Amino acid sequence: MLDSFFNPRSVAVIGASTRPQSLGHVLLKNIVEGGYEGDVYPINPSADTILGLRAYPSILDVEAVVDLAIVMIPSTVIIEVARQCGEKGVKALVVISAGFSESGNAELEEALIAEAERWGMRVIGPNCAGIINTSNKLYASIESRISTGKIAFVTQSGALGGAVLAWAENEGIGFSKFASYGNARAHLESDEETEVITLYVEGVKDGRKFYEATKRVARIKPVIVMKGGLSAAGSRAVQSHTGSLAGNSAIYMAAFKQAGVTYANTIEDMFDMAKALIFQGRVSGGRVVVLTNSGGPAVMVADELEELGFSVPAPSPDIKERLSFLPGFTSVRNPVDLTAQGSPENYAKVLEALFSEDYYDAGIVVCVPPLGLDASEVAEALAGVELRHKKPIIACFMARELVVEVVPLLERRGIPNFPTPKRAARALRVLLKKS
Amino acid sequence: MLDSFFNPRSVAVIGASTRPQSLGHVLLKNIVEGGYEGDVYPINPSADTILGLRAYPSILDVEAVVDLAIVMIPSTVIIEVARQCGEKGVKALVVISAGFSESGNAELEEALIAEAERWGMRVIGPNCAGIINTSNKLYASIESRISTGKIAFVTQSGALGGAVLAWAENEGIGFSKFASYGNARAHLESDEETEVITLYVEGVKDGRKFYEATKRVARIKPVIVMKGGLSAAGSRAVQSHTGSLAGNSAIYMAAFKQAGVTYANTIEDMFDMAKALIFQGRVSGGRVVVLTNSGGPAVMVADELEELGFSVPAPSPDIKERLSFLPGFTSVRNPVDLTAQGSPENYAKVLEALFSEDYYDAGIVVCVPPLGLDASEVAEALAGVELRHKKPIIACFMARELVVEVVPLLERRGIPNFPTPKRAARALRVLLKKS
Numbered sequence: 001m002l003d004s005f006f007n008p009r010s011v012a013v014i015g016a017s018t019r020p021q022s023l024g025h026v027l028l029k030n031i032v033e034g035g036y037e038g039d040v041y042p043i044n045p046s047a048d049t050i051l052g053l054r055a056y057p058s059i060l061d062v063e064a065v066v067d068l069a070i071v072m073i074p075s076t077v078i079i080e081v082a083r084q085c086g087e088k089g090v091k092a093l094v095v096i097s098a099g100f101s102e103s104g105n106a107e108l109e110e111a112l113i114a115e116a117e118r119w120g121m122r123v124i125g126p127n128c129a130g131i132i133n134t135s136n137k138l139y140a141s142i143e144s145r146i147s148t149g150k151i152a153f154v155t156q157s158g159a160l161g162g163a164v165l166a167w168a169e170n171e172g173i174g175f176s177k178f179a180s181y182g183n184a185r186a187h188l189e190s191d192e193e194t195e196v197i198t199l200y201v202e203g204v205k206d207g208r209k210f211y212e213a214t215k216r217v218a219r220i221k222p223v224i225v226m227k228g229g230l231s232a233a234g235s236r237a238v239q240s241h242t243g244s245l246a247g248n249s250a251i252y253m254a255a256f257k258q259a260g261v262t263y264a265n266t267i268e269d270m271f272d273m274a275k276a277l278i279f280q281g282r283v284s285g286g287r288v289v290v291l292t293n294s295g296g297p298a299v300m301v302a303d304e305l306e307e308l309g310f311s312v313p314a315p316s317p318d319i320k321e322r323l324s325f326l327p328g329f330t331s332v333r334n335p336v337d338l339t340a341q342g343s344p345e346n347y348a349k350v351l352e353a354l355f356s357e358d359y360y361d362a363g364i365v366v367c368v369p370p371l372g373l374d375a376s377e378v379a380e381a382l383a384g385v386e387l388r389h390k391k392p393i394i395a396c397f398m399a400r401e402l403v404v405e406v407v408p409l410l411e412r413r414g415i416p417n418f419p420t421p422k423r424a425a426r427a428l429r430v431l432l433k434k435s
Numbered sequence: 436m437l438d439s440f441f442n443p444r445s446v447a448v449i450g451a452s453t454r455p456q457s458l459g460h461v462l463l464k465n466i467v468e469g470g471y472e473g474d475v476y477p478i479n480p481s482a483d484t485i486l487g488l489r490a491y492p493s494i495l496d497v498e499a500v501v502d503l504a505i506v507m508i509p510s511t512v513i514i515e516v517a518r519q520c521g522e523k524g525v526k527a528l529v530v531i532s533a534g535f536s537e538s539g540n541a542e543l544e545e546a547l548i549a550e551a552e553r554w555g556m557r558v559i560g561p562n563c564a565g566i567i568n569t570s571n572k573l574y575a576s577i578e579s580r581i582s583t584g585k586i587a588f589v590t591q592s593g594a595l596g597g598a599v600l601a602w603a604e605n606e607g608i609g610f611s612k613f614a615s616y617g618n619a620r621a622h623l624e625s626d627e628e629t630e631v632i633t634l635y636v637e638g639v640k641d642g643r644k645f646y647e648a649t650k651r652v653a654r655i656k657p658v659i660v661m662k663g664g665l666s667a668a669g670s671r672a673v674q675s676h677t678g679s680l681a682g683n684s685a686i687y688m689a690a691f692k693q694a695g696v697t698y699a700n701t702i703e704d705m706f707d708m709a710k711a712l713i714f715q716g717r718v719s720g721g722r723v724v725v726l727t728n729s730g731g732p733a734v735m736v737a738d739e740l741e742e743l744g745f746s747v748p749a750p751s752p753d754i755k756e757r758l759s760f761l762p763g764f765t766s767v768r769n770p771v772d773l774t775a776q777g778s779p780e781n782y783a784k785v786l787e788a789l790f791s792e793d794y795y796d797a798g799i800v801v802c803v804p805p806l807g808l809d810a811s812e813v814a815e816a817l818a819g820v821e822l823r824h825k826k827p828i829i830a831c832f833m834a835r836e837l838v839v840e841v842v843p844l845l846e847r848r849g850i851p852n853f854p855t856p857k858r859a860a861r862a863l864r865v866l867l868k869k870s
Contacts, residue, residue: 296593
């Protein structure tokens with residue numbers, strides 16, 4: 001069913017326009033220039049061709065099969081257009097048009113859904129910003145430039161979606177799928193290109209249905225949810241712009257927990273956790289060791305881990321014994337501080353020793369390269385340890401140009417890096433279980 | 436007194452080296468290449484010249500006056516070198532060398548301080564990463580590339596300092612002064628180039644003295660403090676690497692509050708608040724209006740403001756009356772949502788109306804530019820309102836290239852922009868007072 005949205009054989013753009021600044025033009029252009037390989041049919045009663053493609057007065061004039069229709073026409077004619085799509089055999093509708101429950105016109109939205117159901121069509125929207133599948137290059141959205149990755153991002157706010165995609169591009173985060181589901185919803189549990197599902201939710205119409213669907217998905221792959229409208233003012237705003245109730249914060253939190261969904265408080269938090277999950281596996285404990293060559297950042301990591309409810313215990317006597325090769329000035333507590341003298345070899349040997357018994361569940365490795373230390377050698381050394389022990393390692397390599405080259409190297413070797421100590425600690429929490 | 440550190444007439448680099456990879460070489464190079472205009476004297480008994488400068492066997496061999504000495508020699512000879520500096524009439528010592536209380540050698544540190552006091556010299560360090568004054572281009576630190584700005588940053592952890600400066604450069608944040616004060620402290624309240632003082636503190640040796648000094652400074656200009664070592668593990672780490680006790684979290688929080696100091700939980704938080712303070716003045720209330728053209732991000736702003744304890748009330752009847760020119764579909768609650776149709780003129784007219792009476796204390800303006808909206812026109816329109824009303828405005832303009840050009844424009848007009856809705860809300864809090 002989802003395939004009709006993300007892997008259609010052909011797409012009609014109803015409301016495609018010749019005016020360069022219009023939504024109906026930009027969206028068609030994004031599909032064409034994005035590189036989608038299926039057939040594209042612009043629908044516009046007063047144009048012969050748009051962007052070099054033959055235009056059709058109505059979808060019923062297209063001879064070939066149409067799987068997906070993107071609709072950007074005034075809401076007043078939406079029912080008639082939906083009927084034509086149904087008659088044509090369209091399987092999936094993405095309705096960009098506004099003017100439904102978010103504008104106080106809930107009846108029109110119900111009529112649209114009813115019309116779609118009559119023909120067995122699925123609907124994303126109305127009042128949404130479209131969909132993207134990076135794997136087949138279907139950019140059926142006003143958002144055009146996103147990188148390929150393993151995160152699916154579904155947002156109830158189209159504009160927030162655009163802003164988040166732009167922010168993610170700056171942070172080097174890529175996506176498998178993007179869907180702005182406006183007032184509706186989408187399902188991604190069976191999508192092979194998606195490893196983690198991220199969700200921005202404002203209001204939910206049928207709480208039970210949302211809960212059951214989310215719970216089912218979360219059993220199959222990790223789901224991270226950010227919730228807007230938890231405050232009184234935020235909730236009033238949600239009601240006005242999505243036409244749904246934001247609901248009680250405590251109820252949502254309890255439901256997310258029961259459904260096995262991870263709650264994120266900010267945009268950074270959501271994508272940092274998604275990144276941790278893509279690079280590393282979950283473990284059943286919550287005992288973390290912090291290995292560093294610099295005191296300050298490691299202190300901040302330890303502070304945040306304890307604040308989040310995890311344990312940062314000193315090494316066991318056996319582990320301490322194994323660390324006896326270290327020079328006397330090294331602190332063999334936790335954080336384990338190699339000081340500015342820490343070599344790549346010692347990073348690896350110490351992490352080996354720390355992971356040698358079933359004492360720590362995960363590690364955060366901090367590196368602020370002093371003069372003379374090649375951070376890429378530290379990255380290589382760590383990658384070896386990680387592969388052998390299969391315990392999650394999160395990195396926080398901080399500092400200028402040196403690290404700009406090392407972060408991609410770390411991440412190619414499967415170790416995610418975060419730009420500040422507390423973001424590293426917060427990202428790790430999604431992999432751990434509190435004891 | 437501070438002038439001897441940040442505005443010396445001449446600098447000696449004791450332990451300057453000819454080996455390109457050594458600390459003593461890099462530091463001298465940073466001073467020379469940084470563009471410092473005073474005289475620089477490399478001190479090294481076995482070199483004739485270093486980096487084209489005449490080297491001297493000892494500081495006593497320099498004929499001219501020396502105000503500041505940067506010291507990077509083994510700790511075993513530090514007392515003798517300090518004595519020579521005193522004899523030479525040096526006013527300020529920056530001791531980069533390690534091997535003092537952080538390595539369990541508190542007596543040596545006390546002896547160093549005593550020796551300096553005997554000659555009336557002030558000390559920054561030991562075990563620190565140096566100092567920078569961007570206004571006279573004195574880069575007496577291993578950290579070299581930082582931009583000029585109005586924030587002073589003082590850090591107890593040298594390595595964290597380097598990492599923070601690199602992070603800040605990426606975020607476009609500039610500095611007036613940087614001091615890594617290792618185990619000691621510095622004072623910046625009378626520095627004209629510094630508008631906001633940011634401080635990373637781990638342990639404090641004399642709590643009462645620290646409290647009194649901070650309180651005195653905070654009366655003169657804003658002080659923002661980030662504190663490491665609040666957890667048990669973090670506190671143990673602090674003890675090991677700075678040789679001082681991190682202390683009890685509740686006591687610190689109470690002391691910060693009483694001293695009129697703002698507490699920051701993360702690096703982002705500290706510099707976001709500093710930026711807000713540089714661009715905008717403080718007000719005595721806590722009633723905020725959110726103006727937006729996009730629902731989702733405004734919901735997140737409102738949620739965070741209420742979470743932080745501020746008020747996001749609906750407009751007064753009078754203000755609503757003034758807003759009656761708006762099209763019917765616009766939500767005149769708070770957030771005030773202009774929807775994607777919001778024009779630059781309406782942004783300005785609505786903000787005028789919202790600020791027309793003494794009802795709101797501050798505003799956060801969100802803009803996710805849809806197709807056809809020139810965000811720079813919105814920026815210009817907002818700047819006009821801000822100048823007339825003198826109420827703080829914080830911006831959250833989100834989205835790709837469009838905004839990359841608009842953010843500098845906003846900030847030239849005095850409106851700080853933050854990259855995500857919650858960072859904007861959190862930055863604003865430093866300007867408000869809870870009701």
